[in-house]
Structure formats: structure tokens, C-alpha cells
Amino acid sequence: MAAAIVDVWLATPSAALAEAGLALLSAEERARDALFQHQGAREQFLVGRWLVRTVVGARVGVAAAALPLVEVERGALAVPATHNPADVRFNLSHTDGLVAVAVATGREVGVDVEDGERRGRTVELADRFFAPSEIAALRGLPEGAQRDRFFRLWTLKESYIKARGQGLAIPLAGFAFDLDAGASAIGLSTDPGVDPDPSRWRFRTLRPTPRHQLAVALACGARAPLHTRVRWAPREV
Secondary structure, three states: OOOOOEEEEEEEHHHHHHHHHOOOOHHHHHHHHHHHHHHHHHHHHHHHHHHHHHHHHHHOOOOHHHOOOOOOOOEEOOHHHHOOOEEEEEEEEEEEOOOEEEEOOOOOOEEEEEOOOOOOHHHHHHHHHHHHHHHHHHHHOOHHHHHHHHHHHHHHHHHHHHHHHHHHOOOOOHHEOOOOOOOOOOEEEEOOEEEEEOHHHEEEEOOOOOOEEEEEEEEEEOOOEEEEEEEOOOOOO
């Protein structure tokens, strides 16, 4: 069976890319931009819009400045079908220091990035939100390895619920990842009613920088291998 392909584009937020993103905003997005009070969050928003319009626009054959974006379920972005005959799908995520867009054709896709150096509780959140098997595997690791495992699980969970388009309507404890099945295998099990066919999902976790953890989810069938192509956008345009 042919491999399923997902392209993951990454960008480091910068003032130059933010300015490029500002030039591409719709009127509604400009109104939203005016509400930001935190410069870092504003920069992530602008660079995210620039990366989506640049990457997805090229994929569907529409100039970045002319690419319309609409919000669908739970705030996710999509290109209207009138501008997207090939059914290109994408998902956006950003955190301090990194913006990511995952792109696929005709398949549900989700991506999440997290800053592993962020302050605040991390491992402690697992006891509250993760599935029992995930908590047991996490707590069974040496203390120094638990934080890395937490972020791998957290990004996987976020990428999955984003690909499903249901967000936290899916309880995080209602599905579990097994990261100990092998070097490249990531197993997914779900409670009854959460997903009628969890075997159709494939996942990858990456460390695009020493600081960041990324996970991508793609619905590509039970047998199709997943090929992930990672590319960095230029720092300036």
C-alpha cells in the first residue's frame, strides 16, 4: 500500500514574518489582531496566518493574498470548497518560539506543538487528565524522563482531538497512547463510543528543536504507512 503523506511546515516567529502576515489579513482578522495585548501572542497569530496562506495557497494554486480562510468547528481553519477542489486539509498550532502547519490531501489531519521549557505544571496534569494506562507508564519512568513523556503524550492527544474536529468534547482520559510498543509504533486505544475505528489513525512525534515537542495525526487507514515531510519556512520574506 502506498504511503500516506503529510507535510509539516515550521516557522520561527519573527517581526519580519509578523509584518508579512499582517499584510495578508482579512478585515475580520485585522479586527482580531487589534485586540491582542501580548506581543508574543500577536506575533504567533500573524505568523500562523502567514504560514497557512503561504503554504496552503501554493498547494491549492491560489495566491497567498487571495486565499480565503473560514472558521469551521471549534475555531479550526479551512479553505472554502470553491477554492479547494483537491480537498487540501490542514491544521495549525503555535507556541512560544514555534508555529506549525500540517497539510494533507483528502485526509483528516491534526498537529500540536508545545514548548518544553514552559513554566507551570506539566507532569502533574497527567494525573488529572490522562488515561490510567498513560499515567502508569509515565509515573513508571525515572523522574528525569517524565517531563519529556508528558509532552509527547500531550501533543499526541491534542493532535488527535484536533484532527477529529471535536476538541475537548472528546475527554482526554477516553483514549490512550502506547509509546512502548516499539521504536516507531504509536498505539491508540479508545473507550467505547470515542472512536469507531481507532486503527485508521497514524501518528508521529518529532523534536523540531531541542526546546519543542510536536505531534501529528493523520487518518490514513489501518495499513497505510505514514510519511512525514518536515520543512522550515524562511525566517524573512
